[in-house]
Amino acid sequence: DAGVIQSPRHxxxxxxxxxxxxxxxxxxxxxxxxxxxxxxxxxxxxxxxNNNVPIDDSGMPEDRFSAKMPNASFSTLKIQPSEPRDSAxxxxxxxxxxxxxxxxxxxxxxxxxxxxx
Amino acid sequence: xxxxxxxxGPVTLSEEAFLTIxxxxxxxxYPSLFWYVQYPGEGLQLLLKxxxxxxxxxxxxxxxxYRKETTSFHLEKGSVQVSDSAxxxxxxxxxxxQFYFGxxxxxxxxx
Numbered sequence: 001d002a003g004v005i006q007s008p009r010h011x012x013x014x015x016x017x018x019x020x021x022x023x024x025x026x027x028x029x030x031x032x033x034x035x036x037x038x039x040x041x042x043x044x045x046x047x048x049x050n051n052n053v054p055i056d057d058s059g060m061p062e063d064r065f066s067a068k069m070p071n072a073s074f075s076t077l078k079i080q081p082s083e084p085r086d087s088a089x090x091x092x093x094x095x096x097x098x099x100x101x102x103x104x105x106x107x108x109x110x111x112x113x114x115x116x117x
Numbered sequence: 118x119x120x121x122x123x124x125x126g127p128v129t130l131s132e133e134a135f136l137t138i139x140x141x142x143x144x145x146x147y148p149s150l151f152w153y154v155q156y157p158g159e160g161l162q163l164l165l166k167x168x169x170x171x172x173x174x175x176x177x178x179x180x181x182x183y184r185k186e187t188t189s190f191h192l193e194k195g196s197v198q199v200s201d202s203a204x205x206x207x208x209x210x211x212x213x214x215q216f217y218f219g220x221x222x223x224x225x226x227x228x
Contacts, residue, residue, distance in 0.1 A: 004160070031214050043161075043206070043218045050214065091160055097214050103149050103168045106216060108160030 002026075004109035006092050012115045018080040021112045023092030024073055030098060033106060034067055034077050035091040043091075049075065050098065082116045089113050119144045123207045123219035130197055130226050138192040138222050140181075140207035149210040150174075150183050150190040155221070156203045164192075164205070197226045 005024040013019055025032050034046040047057040052069045060067070064083070069075040079086055093106040124139040142150065149168045153161040165174030170185035179194045190207060207219040 033214075033216075042220045045216070048214060055214070093160075095214065103210070105151050105153075105163045105166055105210070106161075108153075108162070110158070110160045 004092055004094050004107055006090075006109035006112050008112055009110065010113045010115075012117065013082055014117055015083055016081045017116075018078065019082045019086075019114060019116075021077040021090050021092075021114070023075045023077070023109060025075070025092070025094030026107055027073065029094035029096050029107070030072070031095045032069060032075050033093040033095075034075070035093065035108075036088045037091060037111070038088045046077070046090075079114075082114075084116045087114055087116050119148070119209060119211060119215065119217050121207050121209050121217050121219040123205075123222055125220075125222070126204075127223040127225060130224070132199055132226055132228050133196045134226075136192070136194040136197045136201070136224070138205055138207075138224070140190045140192065140219060142188050142190065142207075142209050142217075144188075144209055144211065146211065150181070151208040151210065152179070152181055152190070152192050153206040153208060153218075154203045155206065161206060197224070199226045199228055202226045 007022045032049045036044045046059045047067045049069045067077045089111045091111045093108045097104050120143045151166045152164040154164045155161045165176040167174040167183035173182045181192045202225050204221045204223045206221045209217045
């Protein structure tokens with residue numbers, strides 16, 4: 001079990017540039033989550049997919065953020081254009097839970113540390 | 118609504134001291150409860166879980182008991198080590214893939 005794989009581990013970019021973060025969930029997990037972690041706001045849920053369909057995107061801060069899950073083994077989170085206040089660690093997590101259950105935990109990747117200058 | 122409240126940190130302990138990190142929750146229905154640990158530069162890792170009242174989760178010397186009467190899930194360890202230094206998160210899981218995390222408690226164990 002390779003775990004949840006995120007890339008890149010670190011991203012430094014200039015304000016206004018497009019940023020794409022990538023995630024490969026654990027094989028067989030049908031739910032995928034994107035979180036953002038900052039010192040000020042802690043851990044925030046951005047969006048959650050179930051069976052590749054976005055279920056809850058109410059945490060996406062604004063239209064500059066978009067997420068896709070074209071298949072069960074890949075998801076992207078894109079920020080366009082990026083701003084300094086987007087600097088944070090972005091985590092992807094997956095779980096085998098379907099929409100009706102909650103007993104299985106989330107499995108987190110090691111995150112992407114984004115710095116926007 | 119649903120929420121998790123955990124004790125503010127940071128917590129600093131000497132090696133071999135007893136650890137308690139308090140966690141209380143508010144939830145409708147019957148949630149599952151989790152403790153996660155985050156080491157520097159890494160993602161959150163599941164430490165232990167409990168899925169119903171009176172269940173005790175345990176792992177690596179850590180324990181927590183799901184107390185419905187006090188809506189609590191306090192994390193304990195009898196003798197901490199330097200390697201336990203990390204941030205600990207209490208979390209609640211509900212049907213519909215809803216997860217609620219506490220704000221995290223930073224633990225530093227000094228030799």
